Amino acid sequence: MAERPELSMDEYRRRSRRSFLTGGAALAAGFAGWRGVQRSAADRRIPGILRDVHGVNESIWSSLFREDHLAKEFAYEDASILQVNGVIGIRDEIDVDEWRVVVMGPDREIWGFHDLADIQALPRHEMTIEHKCIEGWAQVTNWGGARFSDFLELYADRLTDDISDVYLETPDRDYFVTMDMATMRHPQTLLAYDMLGEPLDNDHGAPLRLATPLKYGIKQIKRIGLIQFNTDKARDYWGDRGYDDYVGL
Amino acid sequence: MTAILEPDEATPAPPPAKRRAVLKHRRGSRWMHWINFPLLTIMIWSGLRIYWAEDIYAFGILDWEWFKFFPEWFYETLGLNRKLARGLAFHFSFAWLFAINGIAFAIYTLVTGEWRELVPDRRALKDSVAVVLHDLHLRKEAPSQEGRYNAVQRMTYSLIILLGGVALLTGFAIFKPTQLSFLTTMFGGYTMARRIHFAVTIIFMLFFVVHILQVARAGWRNFASMLTGYEVVDAEVATDQEEVDHG
Numbered sequence: 332m333a334e335r336p337e338l339s340m341d342e343y344r345r346r347s348r349r350s351f352l353t354g355g356a357a358l359a360a361g362f363a364g365w366r367g368v369q370r371s372a373a374d375r376r377i378p379g380i381l382r383d384v385h386g387v388n389e390s391i392w393s394s395l396f397r398e399d400h401l402a403k404e405f406a407y408e409d410a411s412i413l414q415v416n417g418v419i420g421i422r423d424e425i426d427v428d429e430w431r432v433v434v435m436g437p438d439r440e441i442w443g444f445h446d447l448a449d450i451q452a453l454p455r456h457e458m459t460i461e462h463k464c465i466e467g468w469a470q471v472t473n474w475g476g477a478r479f480s481d482f483l484e485l486y487a488d489r490l491t492d493d494i495s496d497v498y499l500e501t502p503d504r505d506y507f508v509t510m511d512m513a514t515m516r517h518p519q520t521l522l523a524y525d526m527l528g529e530p531l532d533n534d535h536g537a538p539l540r541l542a543t544p545l546k547y548g549i550k551q552i553k554r555i556g557l558i559q560f561n562t563d564k565a566r567d568y569w570g571d572r573g574y575d576d577y578v579g580l
Numbered sequence: 581m582t583a584i585l586e587p588d589e590a591t592p593a594p595p596p597a598k599r600r601a602v603l604k605h606r607r608g609s610r611w612m613h614w615i616n617f618p619l620l621t622i623m624i625w626s627g628l629r630i631y632w633a634e635d636i637y638a639f640g641i642l643d644w645e646w647f648k649f650f651p652e653w654f655y656e657t658l659g660l661n662r663k664l665a666r667g668l669a670f671h672f673s674f675a676w677l678f679a680i681n682g683i684a685f686a687i688y689t690l691v692t693g694e695w696r697e698l699v700p701d702r703r704a705l706k707d708s709v710a711v712v713l714h715d716l717h718l719r720k721e722a723p724s725q726e727g728r729y730n731a732v733q734r735m736t737y738s739l740i741i742l743l744g745g746v747a748l749l750t751g752f753a754i755f756k757p758t759q760l761s762f763l764t765t766m767f768g769g770y771t772m773a774r775r776i777h778f779a780v781t782i783i784f785m786l787f788f789v790v791h792i793l794q795v796a797r798a799g800w801r802n803f804a805s806m807l808t809g810y811e812v813v814d815a816e817v818a819t820d821q822e823e824v825d826h827g
Contacts, residue, residue: 335602335603335604336602336603337600337601337602337603338600338601338602338603338810339600339601340599340600340601340812342601343600343601343808343810343812346601346808346809346810347804347807347808347810350807350808350809351807351808354614354807357614361618365618376665377665377666377669378669380673381666381669381670381673382669384669384672384673384676385669385672385673388672392756392759395759396759400758400759400761402757402758402761403758403761403764403765461757461770463757463770464634465633465664465668466633466634466664467630467631467633467634467636467774468634468636469770469771544758545758569665572665573665573666573669574665574668575668575669575672579756579759580756580757580758580759
């Protein structure tokens with residue numbers, strides 16, 4: 332310890348007093364900062380400043396997003412029927428034969444209707460991926476369906492560069508999500524109509540749902556009734572209930 | 581965790597005039613230590629709100645569950661239940677501050693050379709046994725040491741700092757398992773990364789308990805040095821220490 336600076340006890344007492352005052356001030360500042368966070372005006376059920384940080388995180392990770400970077404795929408043998416976590420938006424009975432999905436532009440102008448045969452006419456793709464729930468569990472499952480990017484080709488002449496988001500909702504309008512266009516163009520974002528080679532059952536979103544390993548399950552809406560192309564973010568079921576809007580993986 | 585400059589218990593209290601204050605913790609270490617304390621607390625608190633939503637980790641063999649983490653009253657008492665969205669919001673915000681402070685500390689420790697007093701030296705493993713025996717009053721003398729920390733402190737603090745890095749990296753592996761798939765793969769996949777992240781949290785909590793107990797045991801002078809930087813030492817003991825350091 333010989334090389335360490337030393338203080339006489341008089342110097343030490345002065346220094347000690349200063350340190351304790353600084354420490355007290357830092358403690359007060361830290362506490363005030365914490366209260367400031369807690370009390371910042373709520374933005375859709377969380378403190379506004381935390382919502383802002385979600386926005387910062389989104390801008391960081393969406394700028395790093397690459398459409399050619401694929402999520403890991405797993406062996407088909409590892410896939411199993413997905414645990415059912417949510418039934419909001421799919422509670423009532425549905426006649427799959429009567430089902431249609433509506434496609435709209437930003438001003439709610441109707442661009443088209445599709446039945447399941449239209450979607451199944453697009454090239455079928457399959458993926459065995461790890462589905463992740465925002466609650467914490469993960470499960471390997473297998474989806475079959477059309478790439479959303481192929482579906483976009485049907486509307487290529489109407490999709491202008493200012494289309495930034497896609498809004499999807501269930502036919503009863505109880506469940507709805509807003510998805511960023513980059514994720515929707517990704518080759519692993521599917522309009523899925525089967526799981527493990529079998530047509531979707533009602534609890535898994537029959538007849539058509541969104542499936543992508545790039546977002547948590549809360550974004551992978553079941554029983555799609557509306558696809559609307561937007562120039563701004565629209566509402567989002569869980570985003571409006573305090574969750575991050577982006578939840579990219 | 582023991583105060584290394586504490587006088588031996590058998591030494592009679594020397595007259596006040598012979599005391600002096602010796603630098604123990606530099607300003608940077610002190611600030612970053614104290615900034616880390618609330619940040620890590622917020623990370624664990626918000627992390628438990630996230631864990632609540634899927635609290636599956638337990639020890640056991642096959643169907644036999646020996647120990648499951650956290651009973652329901654634990655969540656309820658601490659307000660951790662049904663707060664997943666808020667937990668995520670706090671966790672993903674304060675993680676940046678935790679990361680910045682931790683990385684700053686790592687750089688600071690390297691640049692100032694303080695790492696030499698922190699990483700275990702060659703004798704650490706052998707000495708640590710003696711330190712533990714001494715702490716348990718089973719051995720009379722503490723082994724000699726170089727620098728601020730004894731062998732057990734060196735190993736524990738180094739491990740905790742290393743685990744801070746593991747917490748950060750597994751955190752990112754869970755946060756962006758596709759965009760940062762190399763990290764997720766490095767930790768053995770998403771589920772394993774979550775397990776490691778949780779295990780590290782438990783180690784932090786256990787460390788906290790032991791750390792507090794040891795600081796309380798080491799006494800006021802040791803604690804005050806973490807605030808003032810200087811530790812009051814009794815002159816004779818300090819002289820012994822000098823010989824030890826250069827011996």
